[in-house]
Amino acid sequence: MVLTALVLLISIACGSARLVDSIHAINESSYDFVVVGAGTAGNVLVNRLTANPNVSVLVIESGENDDGVEGLIVPFLAPDNLSNTSLIWNYTTVPQTALDNRTLAYQRGRVLGGSSSINFMFYTRGPRADFDRFANFSGDEGWSWDSVFPFMLEDEDLVPPVDGHDTAGEFNPAVHGTSGPIQTTLTGTSFPTDSLILQTTSVNSTAFPFNIDVNSGDPLGISWVQTDTGGGIRHSSAVGYLHPVLTRVNLEVIANAHVTRLLNIKSRQEPDMRGVAFYSRSGFVVYARKEVILAAGAINTPQLLMLSGIGPSAELESLGITPVIDSPAVGQHMQDHPLFAVVWSSPNSSFTLDASLRNTTFVADALEEWVTSKTGLFSGVGTNLFGWFRFPPSSNIFSEFKDPAAGPTAPHVEIIFNALQNQFRSFAQPIPDKGSYLTATLAVSSPASRGSVKLTSSNPFTFPAIDPGFLTHPYDLAAMIEAIHIADDFFSQSPWADLQLLPFGAFANATTDDLLASMIRSEVTTFWHPCCTARMGANSDSSAVVDSNLLVKGVNGLRVVDASVMASLTAHLQAPVYAIAERGAALVKLAWDI
Ligand SMILES: Cc1cc2nc3c(=O)[nH]c(=O)nc-3n(C[C@H](O)[C@H](O)[C@H](O)COP(=O)(O)OP(=O)(O)OC[C@H]3O[C@@H](n4cnc5c(N)ncnc54)[C@H](O)[C@@H]3O)c2cc1C
Ligand SMILES: *[C@@H]1O[C@H](CO)[C@@H](O)[C@H](O)[C@H]1NC(C)=O
Ligand SMILES: *[C@@H]1O[C@H](CO)[C@@H](O)[C@H](O)[C@H]1NC(C)=O
Ligand SMILES: *[C@@H]1O[C@H](CO)[C@@H](O)[C@H](O)[C@H]1NC(C)=O
Ligand SMILES: *[C@@H]1O[C@H](CO)[C@@H](O)[C@H](O)[C@H]1NC(C)=O
Ligand SMILES: *[C@@H]1O[C@H](CO)[C@@H](O)[C@H](O)[C@H]1NC(C)=O
Ligand SMILES: *[C@@H]1O[C@H](CO)[C@@H](O)[C@H](O)[C@H]1NC(C)=O
Ligand SMILES: *[C@@H]1O[C@H](CO)[C@@H](O)[C@H](O)[C@H]1NC(C)=O
Ligand SMILES: *[C@@H]1O[C@H](CO)[C@@H](O)[C@H](O)[C@H]1NC(C)=O
Ligand SMILES: *[C@@H]1O[C@H](CO)[C@@H](O)[C@H](O)[C@H]1NC(C)=O
Ligand SMILES: *[C@@H]1O[C@H](CO)[C@@H](O)[C@H](O)[C@H]1NC(C)=O
Ligand SMILES: *[C@@H]1O[C@H](CO)[C@@H](O)[C@H](O)[C@H]1NC(C)=O
Secondary structure (H helix, E strand, O other), X not given: OOOOOOOOOHHHOOOOHHHHHHOOOOOOOEEEEEEEOOOHHHHXXXXXXXXXXXXXEEEEOOOEOOOOOHHHOOHHHHHHHOOOOOOEEOOEEOOEHHHOOEOOEOOEEOEOOHHHHOOOOEOOOOOHHHHHHHHHHHOOHHHOHHHHHHHXXXXXXXXXXXXXXXXXXXXXXXXXXXXXXXXXXXXXXXXOOHHHHHHHHHHOOOOOOEOOOOOOOOOOEEEEOEEOOHHHOOOOHHHHHHHHXXXXXXXXXXXXXXXXXXXOOOOOXXXXXXXXXXXXXXXXXXXXXXXXXXXXXXXXXXXXXXXXXXXXXXXXXXXXXXXXXXXXXOOOOEEOOEEEEEEEEEOOHHHOOHHHHHOHHHHHHHHHHHHHHOOOHHHOOOOOEEEEEOOOOOOOHHHHOOOOOOOOOOOOEEEEEEOHHHOOOOOOOOOOOOOEEEEXXXXXXXXXXXXXXXXOOOOOOOOOEEEOOOOOOHHHHHHHHHHHHHHHHHHOXXXXXXXXXXXXXXXHHOOOHHHHHHHHHHHOEEXXXXXXXXXXXXXXXXXXOEOOOOEEOOOEOEEEOOHHHOOOOOOOOHHHHXXXXXHHHHHHHHHOOO
């Protein structure tokens, strides 16, 4: 083990001049806590731990400062606008065997705030049953919905929508936080389809019930979306948790610095992983007096564990990495939501924004409105209403498959009724230059497929092999077909009659389930929700990487707090990650009596 004298880094002034203004260069060789990754989860730890002035924290982030970065400014445009910039990890999956061997772009945030700086900003906590499954899986009631719920409130500050509309009946204030760092909101623009979606919930509340609040623990039905766009701007973890505390003298943030591995600082006895090697123009080492907290996300956390010798020993040895402990589950059990879209065309342009969105003056005006007042089309996420559904009793899918959903209140599928993309949204076809369209974006909520993250090299800068395993379990394909049927039923309800909707494009030709299946295989993409690659579990469970306190099993001084530790997939991940990180911070404080 490398136990070299430390290199001190006063001169590091890391990469970008902008950083020096707000984030001072590191000045110590050891800190109480070293957090790896200033992403969604990492910044929660940083904020909560440095609230105690006696605790020193260094956070090391591979990406740059997000503050003022042009490509991040218009929140809704960021995910699409960043695909070829240094602000993302431009990962690609391995060929997906159940998707005609296609490879998929698999971007993650690589900037302060991590993926919360570049995502679509939906704020969804998921169903009660999913957290209760975490508790069951880890054997720790502390992960049940009821135990995690107070932490969910801690991250949130629900603020009125930017258009100031009356939100009575659109959410339940009793299930929201009002003093946390992340400003959430209902969206502040209306779309022509909103009233039709709501009418559908009243003409057929059996199949399509209205649900007043998607974040109560019961997400079933159709709800108004809640997003982290309070005041019309993106509230990433950097905006909410990190920038406001940069003045704390017990915190240091180093950006443009890439952690290459953790070092075992005890050559005998139980391994102790409190050394952190990182690269920022040259190599450095720092030490944690209390803990290293890995928060590098569901791809990079297992990669770093394996680079550090914690993983499947035989695989690590074959790459020339000396194992520290054999932990076969590192990188395994990966889950992500398969995402798919179906499109209908309408001869009636009164309900869709396609014509407006083709009008460059309209779009420029809308952008200008956002720039000047943070209102209008670009203040939101392009969607106002969405739904989570269980398969109807008429479906016979469970005569063939075991139900992978966590319980009778957990959804099978999610349908987003894209309004901004009433306009067309397809993952396969270009946007047509004429016509009016409705799109249903569909996801399988509890997929049965599992994938993996594996090292391909001992070089920390080589991307790992990412295999979400999309649709490798036949349930997921069957579930996606059912999702299409539910969306089709939805748009067949009476409120949609005037639109005279017709299936469009490849969907028009897919007149049988077999044809739908091949369309799905040729178009499914990622919802960017990887998780579970260092999952939590009971101490006796060798398929778990961390225990229920999120400590890495078999070593000392190392905790994981990010989407990797989830026992199974739930919701869109950022709100669950905030809740896990808030509880993670509480566990750290408890462990060290701070
Ligand atoms: C395009 C896109 C859209 C999405 N839309 C939504 C949405 O609308 N709603 C929602 O809830 N979720 C959404 N998600 C998912 C959600 O944003 C993520 O699942 C969540 O933010 C992950 O949090 P994390 O803390 O686990 O990882 P991240 O936030 O990704 O943080 C990991 C951090 O660690 C840093 N890092 C990694 N490796 C190293 C290293 N070796 N050294 C130093 N630093 C390192 C990374 O650069 C990054 O900053 C979306 C994701 C994407 C990519
Ligand atoms: C910080 O440490 C000092 C000295 O040990 C102690 O008096 C003080 O209470 C501590 N503060 C906090 C917030 O723990
Ligand atoms: C898109 O990104 C580029 C470069 O990152 C930036 O210059 C541009 O302003 C961004 N556009 C929008 C609309 O955010
Ligand atoms: C990505 O950016 C590089 C250099 O900035 C450029 O050469 C390349 O064409 C771009 N690729 C895409 C797909 O935009
Ligand atoms: C990722 O981006 C880098 C430069 O930022 C480029 O060299 C590389 O080709 C890109 N890889 C993929 C898979 O797009
Ligand atoms: C996918 O690739 C594998 C391995 O190369 C091959 O055996 C298989 O036939 C391919 N499948 C399709 C649908 O192309
Ligand atoms: C999880 O639930 C199952 C089924 O009720 C039960 O058999 C199992 O013991 C539970 N596991 C834990 C760790 O509580
Ligand atoms: C870094 O150095 C400054 C100036 O000496 C000091 O005030 C600060 O507490 C140090 N930071 C940490 C985290 O030790
Ligand atoms: C479009 O819908 C509107 C509103 O329901 C209706 O008045 C109009 O007749 C429809 N037009 C067409 C062409 O169907
Ligand atoms: C384009 O949008 C502008 C601004 O909303 C509007 O004034 C104009 O009439 C639109 N043009 C067309 C062809 O619809
Ligand atoms: C509600 O929709 C479902 C699915 O299309 C259908 O079976 C049912 O008959 C509808 N109920 C009413 C009252 O329209
Ligand atoms: C639909 O099928 C017809 C007849 O086979 C074919 O000409 C057309 O290209 C198909 N359309 C799409 C979008 O696949």
